[in-house]
Amino acid sequence: MLNTMLIREDFPILKREINGRPLIYFDNAATTHKPTQVIEAISRFYREFNANVHRGMHTLSQEASTLYEESFSVVAKFINAYSWEEVIEVKNTTDGLNLAAWGWGLYNLSRGDEIIITVMDHHSSMLPWRIVAERTGAVIRYVDIAEDGDINYTQLEEMLSSRTRVVAITMASNVLGTIVDVKRICRVAHSVGAIVVGDGAQYVPHVPTDVRDLGIDLIAFSGHKMLGPTGIGILWGRRDVLEEMKPFRVGGDTVKDVTLDSIEWHDLPWKFIAGTPHIAGMIGLAEAAKYLMGIGMDNVRQHDIELTKYTLDRFKELENEIFVLGPLDPRKRTGIVSFNVQGLHHHTVAKALDSFGIAVRSGGHCAHPLHYRLGFKGSVRASYYIYNTVDEVETFISSLKFIIALRDMLSKQTIEDRCTGT
C-alpha cells in the first residue's frame, strides 16, 4: 500500500488551487508532476556541478561526467538491464522510437519485408515504421484489437511469417490502458526471427519492468511520465540489436575517430548520443527512478489497480450515461480510464471538469486510428499516478454526475479548441 498522503508532501504543485478548488491532477499519462527530490537534484547540478561532460580535464567537468554517467546505471537498475551501456539517452519516447525505426529499420529492412504494428498504437510508435517502410519498400501489416480491449493475439500469430522482420507494439495503451502480453509477443515474434520494439511510454512508469524477463529487443520510454523532467527519455536495447544499429543523429561524441574518409563509431551508448547531452535531464531522470524504486514498482502497480477498480466500479452507476473504453478487468490495465459521455463532446466534458479543478485530457490522444476503429473522434481520459487518492476519484465521479445533470445546457456551448496536440 502506498502512503499517498506522505507522497503528496513531496509534490509542491499539488498545493495549487485551480478555479478555486484544490487541484485534482488526472492527466498523468500526458506528463507527471515532479517531486522536490527531482527538482532539487536538477537545481543542485546547475548550482554546484555545472560543466560539459566528456570534454574537459578540469575537476568540474570530471565531476559532472561522473554524475551524468552514474545516472545511466540507475536507469539500468530500474529496468534490470544487463549493463548501463544498453541505456541510450534520447529526448523522449517518440525520439527513441524514431531512433529504433531509422537506426535499425533503414539498414535491416528491404522490399517485401513485413513490419507488424497494431491499431492500438500511439502515433509515435506507428508513424516512424510507416515512414521507414516507405523508404525501404517494407510492408506494414496491422493487428486489430479484440472485443475485450486487448490486441488480437491470434491474428498477430497468424500474420507472422519468415517475411516478418519487426513487431512494433504499444506495451500499454495510452487510451485503453490495456497492458499487452509482451512476453507472449516476444516468444512468437522471435520464433520467426523478428525483433520486437516496445513503446514503453505508459508501461515503464506503471508496471515493474524487467527487460531480461520480458525478452524484448528495444523499449523506449519518457522521463517526464515517470516523475522526471521533460526533454529526456531512454531507448533501451539488447546489446546485439544496438550493435546492429547505426546512429540516426551523428556528430560530436558519437565517434572515436574520424579521418576524411573513415568513421570509427564510439562504444555503446555514446555512438547514439550526439552533441552535448541533456546532462541535468539524465540526473533528474535517475533521481526519479530512485524515488520510484524507493516506493517499489509493485506498490505503484497496486495503487493503479486500486484507483482504476474504484473508478470502474463507480462508473457502473453511470452505465447509461457514459461509454468506457478498454478492458473491464482493472488488473489488465494501467491507471488509465478513458470514456465518453452520451451527448457531450469530449472537450466539453474536460472543460467542465476543469471548472471543478480536475485536470483530464480530451481528444484523440495521438491514437486516431484506434479512436476511428472504436467509432469515436476522441475521448476523455483520466489517468492516475502515485499521488492520486480515492477521495479525488470520488470528487471526480460526483463532478461528472453534476455535469451529466447539466448536459442539455452544456451541449449547446461551443468549446474553443485550444489544444494544438491531437
Ligand SMILES: Cc1ncc(COP(=O)(O)O)c(C=O)c1O
Ligand atoms: C503510448 C505512448 N507512446 C508514446 C508517447 C509519446 O511520448 P513523448 O511525447 O514523451 O515522446 C506517449 C505520450 O503520451 C504515449 O502515451
